[in-house]
Amino acid sequence: MGILDSKVPSGPLAEKWTNHKNNINLVNPANKRNIDIIVVGTGLAGGSAAATLAELGYNVKTFCYQDSPRRAHSIAAQGGINAAKNYQGDGDSAYRLFYDTIKGGDYRSREANVYRLAEESVNIIDQCVAQGVPFARDYGGMLDNRSFGGVLVSRTFYAKGQTGQQLLLGAYAAMNRQINRGKIKPYNRHEMMDLVLVDGKARGIIARNLVTGEIERHSAHAVVLATGGYGNVFFLSTNAMGSNVTAAWKAHRRGAFFANPCFTQIHPTCIPVSGDHQSKLTLMSESLRNDGRIWVPKRLEDAQAIREGKLKPTQLKEEDRDYYLERRYPAFGNLVPRDVASRAAKERCDAGFGVNKTGEAVYLDFASAIQRYGKETALTRGIKNPDNKTITKLGKEVIEAKYGNLFQMYEKIVDENPYETPMMIYPAVHYTMGGLWVDYNLQTTIEGCYCAGEANFSDHGANRLGASALMQGLADGYFVLPYTIGDYLSNDIRTGAIPTDLPEFDQAEKDVQDRINKLMSGSGKHSVDYYHKKLGKIMWNKCGMARNAKGLEEAMEEISALRADFWENVKVPGAANSMNAELEKAGRVADFLELGELFAKDALTRNESCGGHFREEYQTEEGEALRDDENFKFVSAWEYKGEPKDAVLHKEELVYENIELKTRSYK
Amino acid sequence: MKLNLKIWRQKDANSKGELVDYTLDGVEGDMSFLEMLDVLNEDLINNGKEPVHFDHDCREGICGTCSLQINGEPHGPDRLVTTCQLHMRKFKDGDTIVIEPFRATAFPVIKDLVVDRSAFDRIQQAGGYISVNTSGNTVDANAIPINKHDADDSFYAATCIGCGACVAACKNASAMLFTSAKVSQFALLPQGRVEATERVQNMVRQMDLEGFGNCTNTGACEVECPKGISLENIARMNREYLSATTKG
Numbered sequence: 001m002g003i004l005d006s007k008v009p010s011g012p013l014a015e016k017w018t019n020h021k022n023n024i025n026l027v028n029p030a031n032k033r034n035i036d037i038i039v040v041g042t043g044l045a046g047g048s049a050a051a052t053l054a055e056l057g058y059n060v061k062t063f064c065y066q067d068s069p070r071r072a073h074s075i076a077a078q079g080g081i082n083a084a085k086n087y088q089g090d091g092d093s094a095y096r097l098f099y100d101t102i103k104g105g106d107y108r109s110r111e112a113n114v115y116r117l118a119e120e121s122v123n124i125i126d127q128c129v130a131q132g133v134p135f136a137r138d139y140g141g142m143l144d145n146r147s148f149g150g151v152l153v154s155r156t157f158y159a160k161g162q163t164g165q166q167l168l169l170g171a172y173a174a175m176n177r178q179i180n181r182g183k184i185k186p187y188n189r190h191e192m193m194d195l196v197l198v199d200g201k202a203r204g205i206i207a208r209n210l211v212t213g214e215i216e217r218h219s220a221h222a223v224v225l226a227t228g229g230y231g232n233v234f235f236l237s238t239n240a241m242g243s244n245v246t247a248a249w250k251a252h253r254r255g256a257f258f259a260n261p262c263f264t265q266i267h268p269t270c271i272p273v274s275g276d277h278q279s280k281l282t283l284m285s286e287s288l289r290n291d292g293r294i295w296v297p298k299r300l301e302d303a304q305a306i307r308e309g310k311l312k313p314t315q316l317k318e319e320d321r322d323y324y325l326e327r328r329y330p331a332f333g334n335l336v337p338r339d340v341a342s343r344a345a346k347e348r349c350d351a352g353f354g355v356n357k358t359g360e361a362v363y364l365d366f367a368s369a370i371q372r373y374g375k376e377t378a379l380t381r382g383i384k385n386p387d388n389k390t391i392t393k394l395g396k397e398v399i400e401a402k403y404g405n406l407f408q409m410y411e412k413i414v415d416e417n418p419y420e421t422p423m424m425i426y427p428a429v430h431y432t433m434g435g436l437w438v439d440y441n442l443q444t445t446i447e448g449c450y451c452a453g454e455a456n457f458s459d460h461g462a463n464r465l466g467a468s469a470l471m472q473g474l475a476d477g478y479f480v481l482p483y484t485i486g487d488y489l490s491n492d493i494r495t496g497a498i499p500t501d502l503p504e505f506d507q508a509e510k511d512v513q514d515r516i517n518k519l520m521s522g523s524g525k526h527s528v529d530y531y532h533k534k535l536g537k538i539m540w541n542k543c544g545m546a547r548n549a550k551g552l553e554e555a556m557e558e559i560s561a562l563r564a565d566f567w568e569n570v571k572v573p574g575a576a577n578s579m580n581a582e583l584e585k586a587g588r589v590a591d592f593l594e595l596g597e598l599f600a601k602d603a604l605t606r607n608e609s610c611g612g613h614f615r616e617e618y619q620t621e622e623g624e625a626l627r628d629d630e631n632f633k634f635v636s637a638w639e640y641k642g643e644p645k646d647a648v649l650h651k652e653e654l655v656y657e658n659i660e661l662k663t664r665s666y667k
Numbered sequence: 668m669k670l671n672l673k674i675w676r677q678k679d680a681n682s683k684g685e686l687v688d689y690t691l692d693g694v695e696g697d698m699s700f701l702e703m704l705d706v707l708n709e710d711l712i713n714n715g716k717e718p719v720h721f722d723h724d725c726r727e728g729i730c731g732t733c734s735l736q737i738n739g740e741p742h743g744p745d746r747l748v749t750t751c752q753l754h755m756r757k758f759k760d761g762d763t764i765v766i767e768p769f770r771a772t773a774f775p776v777i778k779d780l781v782v783d784r785s786a787f788d789r790i791q792q793a794g795g796y797i798s799v800n801t802s803g804n805t806v807d808a809n810a811i812p813i814n815k816h817d818a819d820d821s822f823y824a825a826t827c828i829g830c831g832a833c834v835a836a837c838k839n840a841s842a843m844l845f846t847s848a849k850v851s852q853f854a855l856l857p858q859g860r861v862e863a864t865e866r867v868q869n870m871v872r873q874m875d876l877e878g879f880g881n882c883t884n885t886g887a888c889e890v891e892c893p894k895g896i897s898l899e900n901i902a903r904m905n906r907e908y909l910s911a912t913t914k915g
Contacts, residue, residue, distance in 0.1 A: 071730040123803040130805040134822035141812025173796035240724040274697040527712045579778045
C-alpha cells in the first residue's frame with residue numbers, strides 16, 4: 001500500500017470503530033505516567049485532546065499563541081453543533097448524518113472516518129451537558145435543535161449564536177481541571193516554530209516564547225497538531241488575525257503530506273467588505289438562513305437605484321424581488337449547502353444585481369419570519385385579531401431571542417438596524433477542508449505526529465456542512481485521538497524521557513534561529529501586511545470562488561515572485577529577543593506564501609469541480625459543479641520537495657462501499 | 668477625520684512607560700478602532716519606528732483578547748462592545764483620544780498596551796469546572812431536564828469573554844464580576860451543584876491571592892462589560908460563598 005495507507009479497519013462500516021478500539025494496543029495507567037505528549041493549539045480539538053489525554057494519565061504540554069487557551073478561534077463559531085440524537089423524532093440517525101456529510105462534501109471524504117464522526121456525535125452532546133455547557137432548551141427542559149444547510153432534519157444543538165464559545169469554554173474548563181491536577185502544563189503566548197524528528201519520529205518541537213522572544217526546546221513521545229485552518233492565506237477571512245498555517249506547514253516541510261489544499265470553504269453569509277482598511281471579515285451565522293430569505297432585485301435598474309441610494313430595499317414589492325435560492329433550489333431553498341449558496345450569490349452579483357456600493361452584496365431578509373413568528377406568538381398568547389404593529393413587535397422579540405447577538409454585531413459593524421431593513425451579506429473565506437493528511441488513527445505521514453480538527457483534511461471532503469466543524473473538533477479531541485494514539489505509544493513504554501540535547505534539536509533550533517535572522521535582515525522596503533494583502537488579492541481573484549487553469553498558472557507564478565520579493569525586501573522592525581508582533585506576522589506570512597502556491601497547484605491539478613472547488617471549465621449547462629469521479633475520486637496528498645511547485649502528488653483513492661456516488665442535487 | 672492620539676508606550680514589564688502623542692489623518696467612520704491602530708502602525712513601520720503593541724485576535728468581539736482603556740473607559744465610549752467592535756464613527760474629527768492599557772495590580776503591563784491577564788486563568792483553574800471525566804461515559808443529555816429560565820441564566824453568565832474590562836472599570840480592581848459569572852453558570856445547573864461548595868471557596872480564595880481588590884458595589888463593572896454580564900451574578904456568588912462558609 002505504500003506510505004498512503006489509510007489504515008481503515010476492515011469489516012462492516014458500522015462496526016469498524018468499535019472493532020478497531022477493541023483491537024488496538026493500550027498503555028497501562030502506570031506506564032502512561034512516563035509518557036509525554038505535546039499538543040499544539042488549544043481550540044476545540046487541541047483543548048479537548050489535551051484534557052482527555054491528561055485524564056488518561058499522560059503528561060501533557062499545551063502550546064498556544066494566544067494569552068489563554070480560552071481564546072482559540074473555535075470560540076467564534078456561532079451557529080451550532082450537529083449530533084444524530086434524533087431528539088426531534090424526525091428520522092435522524094448516525095447513518096443519515098454520515099450520508100449527509102459525505103454528500104455535502106461532494107463525495108471527496110473517507111467513508112470510515114465520517115461514519116465514526118457520526119457515531120461519536122451523540123457522545124459529544126452527553127459529554128458537554130455533563131460538563132455544564134448551557135445549550136438552548138425548550139420550556140419542557142429538554143434540549144432544543146435547529147436546522148442547518150444541506151440537511152432535511154433538525155440535528156443542530158446550539159447556545160444562541162455563541163455555540164463555539166460555550167463548547168470551547170467547556171474544553172477549557174476540562175483543561176483547567178487537569179492543569180490544577182498538574183497533568184497539563186500550559187505554555188501560552190508560545191508559537192511552534194518547528195517540528196523535531198528523531199529517527200524519523202516526531203519527538204518534540206521548537207517554540208518561541210512570544211513575550212521574551214526566547215527560543216525553547218520541548219520534547220515528547222508524540223506531537224499532536226490541532227492548529228486550525230489556513231483561511232488567512234486570503235488575508236481577508238473570518239479567521240482570527242493570528243490564525244495561521246505555520247505549525248502544519250513546518251510539519252509538511254519535515255515530511256507530513258498536505259492534503260487537498262485547494263478545498264476551501266467560502267461562507268455565503270458574511271458582512272461585506274467596507275473599504276481598503278478592512279482587516280478581517282465577520283460571519284453572520286448560517287443559522288440565520290433558517291429564518292432569513294436571500295434575495296436581490298429582479299430588475300437591473302432597481303439594483304442600480306439601490307446601489308445609488310435612491311431606492312430602499314423595503315420599498316421594493318414582493319413581485320420585484322428575486323429569491324434566487326428558492327427559485328433555483330426549491331427542495332432546500334435558502335438552506336442549500338454553503339458552496340452552492342456562495343456561488344449563487346456571486347452569480348447574481350456578477351450579473352449586476354448586487355445591492356451595496358461595490359455591487360458585492362445580496363439581501364438576507366427577516367421580514368417574513370418576523371410576521372410568521374409574530375402571528376404564532378399572538379395565537380399562543382391568546383391575543384385576538386392582533387394589529388400589524390403587535391404582530392411585528394412580537395415577531396421581533398422571537399427573532400431577538402434566537403439571534404440577538406448576531407443582530408447586535410451586525411448593527412455595530414454596518415450601522416444599520418437589521419430588524420428594520422434586510423441585512424446585506426456576501427461570501428467570504430471561512431474554513432479550510434484541506435489540511436495535513438492523516439490516516440484513520442489521525443496520524444500524519446510522520447510517525448508520532450498526529451493532527452486533529454480543522455488542521456487535518458479528513459472528514460469534510462470538498463465542502464463542509466454547517467455545524468460540523470465543532471462536531472469534528474470535539475470528536476477528534478475527546479473521543480478519537482486519545483485512544484488511537486495509545487496504539488502508537490504502547491511501543492514507547494520503555495523509551496524514557498526524550499532528551500532535548502540531541503543533535504536533531506540543535507539543528508532544528510539553528511534552522512529556526514537562521515530563519516528569524518533572515519526575516520529581521522530584509523531591506524526594509526515594505527511591511528509584512530503589504531505582502532499579506534498582495535497575496536490575499538492573488539488568492540481571492542485567482543483561487544477563490546471560481547478558478548480556471550489560466551488564472552491558477554498565473555497565481556503560481558505571481559505568488560512565487562511575491563515570495564522572492566518578500567524575503568528580499570520585507571521590513572520587520574524591533575528586536576527578535578522581545579515581544580515583536582511584526583516578527584510573528586512575518587513568520588506566518590512567509591509560510592502562507594509557500595502554501596498559497598501549493599494551493600494553486602492543487603487546484604490546477606484537479607480538473608473537475610466539486611464542493612468548494614469550482615473550476616470554470618467544468619460546469620453543467622445550469623452552472624452547477626461537474627464532478628469527475630472516474631479520474632478524480634481521490635485525495636491529493638502533496639509531498640514537500642523544496643519549492644511548492646515541485647511538490648509531488650500522492651493519491652489516496654477513495655473507496656465507497658456503502659454509498660452510491662451521485663450527482664449532488666439540492667433542487 | 669484627523670485624530671490626536673495619546674498612546675501609552677512601555678518597552679517591557681521592567682521599563683517605565685509614558686504617554687506619547689501621535690497625529691493620524693484619513694481615519695474613516697467605517698474603520699474599527701483596531702483598524703485605526705493598524706493604520707497608525709503601518710505609518711510607524713514605514714517611518715522606521717516600532718509599531719504600538721496591543722492584544723487582539725478574533726476581531727469580532729468574542730475571543731476577549733482585545734482590551735484598551737480608551738479615554739478612561741474599558742473598550743471605549745460605546746456600550747456592549749469590545750474595542751474591536753468599536754467603530755470610529757463614534758468619534759469626531761479633531762478628537763483627542765487617550766489610549767492606555769487596562770490598569771490593575773493583577774494585570775501587569777507586558778509591553779505598550781499589552782497586559783498579562785493570566786490571573787484569570789488561575790482563578791478558573793482553581794475550580795471553574797465540573798469534575799467529570801471526558802471519556803464520554805455519561806448519561807444521556809436529556810436525562811436531567813433543566814428549567815429553561817435556569818438554563819438561560821446559566822448561559823448568560825457563561826457568555827463572559829474574560830477580557831478583564833470589569834477589573835479595569837473598578838476603582839478597586841475587583842474581579843468579582845468575572846469570578847461570579849463562572850460560579851453562577853455552574854451553580855444554576857444541576858450538574859454543577861454537586862461541588863458548588865468547594866468551587867466557590869476555591870475560586871474566591873484564588874481571586875484574593877491574585878491581588879484583585881474587594882467589591883464595593885459601585886456597579887461600574889456591569890456598565891462597562893461588553894457582554895452585559897449582570898451584577899446579579901455577584902449577589903449569587905455572595906450567597907453561594909456565605910452558604911459554603913456556614914456549611915464549613
